[in-house]
Amino acid sequence: AQSVTQLDSHVSVSEGTPVLLRCNYSSSYSPSLFWYVQHPNKGLQLLLKYTSAATLVKGINGFEAEFKKSETSFHLTKPSAHMSDAAEYFCVVSDGWFGNEKLTFGTGTRLTIIP
């Protein structure tokens, strides 16, 4: 069985300061991991994904995440927050393979940017 825990339901940072959104996962197999972003009244958009290649994954809008197997973590970071980053962020895990792919979503972290 797979699961994902987002450790913070709400994070507030000042514009221009670093962002850290924490995620821990549990998976029976080598997982694929994703971060999705959901802006208000908009659909989910993929930020980045890890699929057993490089452990440091770079995504869109300056975000990146590092897969740490020993810590079962996949934290999302950004060096400098922008007002447009305010949104809900979901950490997602899949240990599926061809023919059995299902995603398990975390409960989300709401990111607020303080001007």
Next chain:
Amino acid sequence: GAGVSQSPSNKVTEKGKDVELRCDPISGHTALYWYRQSLGQGLEFLIYFQGNSAPDKSGLPSDRFSAERTGGSVSTLTIQRTQQEDSAVYLCASRPKPGGASGSRVPYNEQFFGPGTRLTVL
């Protein structure tokens, strides 16, 4: 190209009525998923269609929920005798066919999400 579309965008219904929610996936995508997002919750998997295989219905919360996918394209999620706890945003996603043979560990392809249908049961 066009993304995943869903209709209606909003649906208000009375308790006990049936509702149908529609999803048009990206053309050529073989897999289609339905999720439910309740207030303050993450996304909850409901059902998954892959090509002509039998759907994975393991996430459907009750027998009031059903879904079908016609011609390998459009899908309809039906909720019968709606209850207030069914109020949520229902999201549809599609995915292209992954590479590799069945049973092999292949990189998971991105799911493309529609904008959702907000269902309110009064």
